[in-house]
Amino acid sequence: MNRSTQLFQKEIWAKHYSSNHQILLVGEGDFSFALSLADSFRSGFNIVASSIDSHDDVIQKYKSAETNLNRLGNLGARLLFGVDACTMEFHRDLYLRKFDRIVFNFPHAGFLGKESDDGVILRHGYLVFSFFKNASWMLRPNGEVHVSHKTKFPFDRWNIVELASQSCLTLLECVEFKLEDYPGYNNKRGAGLRPDEPFPLGKCCTFKFISSSTATMLTALYDGIHQELQAILLQGANTSLFTDPARAIKSTKCFRIVVEYFDHARLTYGKNDCYLSSSVTDHLRFKFQRYMAEDHRRQSIDFVKLLEELQSFSKRTIEFLQKRFWELDLRGGL
Incomplete structure (x- = not known):
């Protein structure tokens, strides 16, 4: 499919994501999440999928990665390597680009000790905070930043919502994450001695954030609607x-x-x-x-x-x- 054909293709939705969205995927592992969306959309032209690893490291880590990357390339997706979530807004291929959805599924700073250790939680928190800080500058109007994350202890101690607020992002909603919503997606450990193995998901959610300025505008608009309706009802009595x-x-x-x-x-x-x-x-x-x-x-x-x-x-x-x-x-x- 060429780009001109894709422009006239009927919009397709895959859970929270539309084929019309400009989507940036961060920390992609074996790129199976990107491929799940591209397969659903029957196109990857609006998808930019990235990994902090080099192309060779991705191929070496994940047995399905080469096949996934080839299929994504055939579907027109943009594939980027060596993209650090902490500095991505300055990446030469992302600089000044804006997106409708920026997605980081199950961010993790690496296996550096017990997940409940304060030092480990601090490192995870720094990664997520830095990601939010970068993503907040890369959103289109009405754009959203999505982070899928475990919600049980000790992962609830990451304080995802608070970290987002420190980067001028406001929680829009939190919805249950279900692996079956993304056919073909395989969550991977990504680090340690078994990077290609999945990790237990347990209870997890997708946190959706919008710019705080957008949230303020929406709140004002919503309040204005109700004030207007109050006036209508009062005037309507006579x-x-x-x-x-x-x-x-x-x-x-x-x-x-x-x-x-x-x-x-x-x-x-x-x-x-x-x-x-x-x-x-x-x-x-x-x-x-x-x-x-x-x-x-x-x-x-x-x-x-x-x-x-x-x-x-x-x-x-x-x-x-x-x-x-x-x-x-x-x-x-x-």
Whole structure:
């Protein structure tokens, strides 16, 4: 598949990741996670997969690595070696690049003692903190940094969320990590005497972080929506426009799913959006695919309910603005 063909390919989701995302994968081991995504997308053009090891070391460490790398190359993925998560923003092939998703699965500083030792936890923490610091500068607007990590003792002592906050990243959500969501992915120890062997996963999660500035904007936007709705409801008590009050957006799930829809409306307000019809459709289609991909047990009717919630909010906002303009017109304000 060439790049021009890939540009017109239908968007495909693999759990949290879209074939339209610009994705950077860090600490890739045998590159099987990258291959899992590329196979799902049927393309690797938007994937940059990296390892701290050299190409020769990767081949030597992992018996499946050469096959994985060849397949990724055929799918169009960019493969980088010698990429240190602690300094990656300055790497010659990553400098000034921005990504929609930056992913580090099960970061580990090496087997240097018992995992519960304070010194070992400190080394792990430094690795993760440095990764966050670099990744925070490499995000696109609305981009996310993902770290999959064990959550039981002693790994909970790494304080992943606190380390992210020190790099101006805010937790968006934490979801259970399931190996079966990524067919073909083989987690590897990566260091020590048995680098090609898997390690027991146990209970683990994918932590999703966004830029703190984005989080602040979303919080303000969310608060603004509810303040607006409060005003609508108060004003609606004495007017026929609001005799049948529509539901407000009360669920954080609805807002999280369609947040880019609100962002688009805000950014294009007062401007001439030549592609308004298609862009709105694209945003809602994107939200549907994300919603269904997050949990395969979901039904399309559940998303329809979220759209009904969104429609109710939109309708009441329009009615509120119409009433305000009408009042201003009567007072000669327009």
